[in-house]
Amino acid sequence: MSVFDDAHVTLAHGNGGRLMNALIEEIFARHFESPEFDPQLDAAPLQLDPGAEILMTTDGFIVQPLEFPGGDIGSLAVHGTVNDLAVSGARPRYLTLGAIIEEGLELKFLDRIAASAAAAAKEAGVTIIAGDTKVTPRGSGGGLYLTTAGIGEKPRNIRHGMRFIKPGDAVLLSGPVGDHGVAVMLAREEFDLKGDIRSDSANVIALTQALLPLDGLRFMRDPTRGGLATVACEIAAATGRQIRLYESAIPVRPAVASVCDILGYDPYYLACEGRVVAIVAREICDEALARWRALGEGAAAAIIGEVREGAAHVILETEIGGERILEELEDDPLPRIC
Amino acid sequence: MSVFDDAHVTLAHGNGGRLMNALIEEIFARHFESPEFDPQLDAAPLQLDPGAEILMTTDGFIVQPLEFPGGDIGSLAVHGTVNDLAVSGARPRYLTLGAIIEEGLELKFLDRIAASAAAAAKEAGVTIIAGDTKVTPRGSGGGLYLTTAGIGEKPRNIRHGMRFIKPGDAVLLSGPVGDHGVAVMLAREEFDLKGDIRSDSANVIALTQALLPLDGLRFMRDPTRGGLATVACEIAAATGRQIRLYESAIPVRPAVASVCDILGYDPYYLACEGRVVAIVAREICDEALARWRALGEGAAAAIIGEVREGAAHVILETEIGGERILEELEDDPLPRIC
Numbered sequence A, B: 001m002s003v004f005d006d007a008h009v010t011l012a013h014g015n016g017g018r019l020m021n022a023l024i025e026e027i028f029a030r031h032f033e034s035p036e037f038d039p040q041l042d043a044a045p046l047q048l049d050p051g052a053e054i055l056m057t058t059d060g061f062i063v064q065p066l067e068f069p070g071g072d073i074g075s076l077a078v079h080g081t082v083n084d085l086a087v088s089g090a091r092p093r094y095l096t097l098g099a100i101i102e103e104g105l106e107l108k109f110l111d112r113i114a115a116s117a118a119a120a121a122k123e124a125g126v127t128i129i130a131g132d133t134k135v136t137p138r139g140s141g142g143g144l145y146l147t148t149a150g151i152g153e154k155p156r157n158i159r160h161g162m163r164f165i166k167p168g169d170a171v172l173l174s175g176p177v178g179d180h181g182v183a184v185m186l187a188r189e190e191f192d193l194k195g196d197i198r199s200d201s202a203n204v205i206a207l208t209q210a211l212l213p214l215d216g217l218r219f220m221r222d223p224t225r226g227g228l229a230t231v232a233c234e235i236a237a238a239t240g241r242q243i244r245l246y247e248s249a250i251p252v253r254p255a256v257a258s259v260c261d262i263l264g265y266d267p268y269y270l271a272c273e274g275r276v277v278a279i280v281a282r283e284i285c286d287e288a289l290a291r292w293r294a295l296g297e298g299a300a301a302a303i304i305g306e307v308r309e310g311a312a313h314v315i316l317e318t319e320i321g322g323e324r325i326l327e328e329l330e331d332d333p334l335p336r337i338c
Helices: A018-031 A073-087 A107-124 A179-187 A205-211 A227-239 A254-263 A282-293 B018-031 B073-087 B107-124 B179-187 B205-211 B227-239 B254-263 B282-293
Strands: A044-046 A053-061 A091-102 A127-136 A144-154 A170-173 A217-221 A242-246 A277-280 A302-308 A314-317 A323-325 B044-046 B053-061 B091-102 B127-136 B144-154 B170-173 B217-221 B242-246 B277-280 B302-308 B314-317 B323-325
Touching (some): A018 A107, A053 B091, A053 B144, A073 A091, A073 A107, A091 A107, A107 A127, A127 B144, A144 B144, A179 A254, A205 A217, A205 A282, A217 A227, A227 A277, A227 A302, A227 A314, A282 A302, B018 B127, B044 B127, B053 B073, B073 B091, B073 B107, B091 B107, B091 B205, B107 B144, B179 B254, B217 B227, B227 B242, B227 B277
Parallel strands (some): A053 B127, A091 A127, A127 B053, A242 A314, B091 B127, B242 B314
Antiparallel strands (some): A053 B044, A170 A277, A170 A302, A242 A302, A314 A323, B053 B144, B091 B144, B217 B277
16 A cells, blocks of 8 residues: 555544555655654654754745745745754754645645655755644645754854944845745736746855855845845844945846836845845955855855944935835735745 | 734734734744744754753644643644653753744734743743744634744663563553543534543653653653554554553543543544653563652553564453454544644
């Protein structure tokens, strides 16, 4: 008997019995295979560097549709949590994956998502060490929700964080903004728009590791929900400094800009899932930029702004020489993009 | 402005902007307050014993209704993950909590659930160190789904696990079975049944810590989804041994037995959320039982069976002297009880 004898997930796949064990063995354990992944264990042992600082984080994923150009909920769930660790200065090591599956989901589809998560984990060098599956009745889920938690190791000599940000620092961005948000939106086919925009969903480990050795690195964050503007607002609020962004320097793909123009979205508020915003000391900004541009995923990196004395606002210097305040997000421009 | 200015969760509470920050600050951060919980951090630092083995686990929760006699989804989400660590021999230390909230959930209700999770964490001695909130559109959730991940520390000299189980070992149970499953089922009010059965949802740290020092402890597991019978089936399958359970010795509350009789459920397959099944060497079973009975939560503990040579089945010796095979669960007897 194989779990694929059934075409779709039933409530019995979540009951703790034979079908649940088959689901876990034939889908999750098969793809997540590692010496550490043992579905028979209640909790899995970690091998951690005793000299490192250990960081932990979690993230939930409710993206619709579950697959989109450039990714799917499985790879996204790995990248999201891996990236929170990476921007914190850690090397991601272990993940757990909790799946809340809606009755009726196609088992072959679930298998494809698990394979995608496993591939993303492998690429990021993390081990999926434990998992859990629950099944909700038809009509009470979005097909599949995932929650990942992650553990990473951070060298103890690395110190960065918002409190190190100073006036005069430069703001760097690793690549174009808005790709993920627009790719997911177009995949919903709610609008009569087509385009070959792919999500930027990816791990940012190489990008973050490239800057960590630099004395003068102040802070890194991945601009996910709420986008670049929200990260800038968080920095302004936490530091009490003004953040100035130069519109002409912020990379936005023409196709993303067009979709945003038509639908009235601001690309600076759209989620990225594979970009990094970094604040660095002015003296090292060229070196930081060079390191990013030497990487494929940082080829379009740019210095996009600076930190100044002054009221804690985010000010966009527009291409025509004006100024616009980027406010904290109030209404929801684009739900369920992560 | 307070998050409670709104009565209900809206999609904007999940967008990364002002309302989401207010939700996190005023509900989650307020209840989970600790030196380590900083909602501004992408990942939180753990303080771990460098000499200990570090264990990790995760569990998702979709129970309906969200509150039931003896608990709610918040306390359950803490107990579930804490208990997976505890039965593995670890002292639970840190939790993450991912919340998938359905648009329209009452904010005061969410606040109550967060308070309950915080109280359960405090009682278990664990710190909720990181969280995440997502909001799904009305009609695509069950009000609230939670996923917790946990980290625990296990002394390196403790060795137990299924592979240590031997013929002749005794099976111990820490208290009555079926309370949680029946309490949740009655709380649904789908059946015209009333009863004052409370869930046994609780952490099992004292129960597990009481047995860990005993040379001769083989294995522990908490009988959640699928209940006592499923744990016994898992042991039989993994060890290739026969598990014999004595019906007359297994504690079942009369009220639980009555409800099961009426509705045709077998209490041995119903979930517990605060019980432990332990396998111990015959020589120490009296000592183990005495240790459990000395605890309030183990007052009704009993020796309920034994491990034998023979085919890998679970055999129930019935009160009238017969034998019945307890099979692995096939259909779903009671969905969404955890």
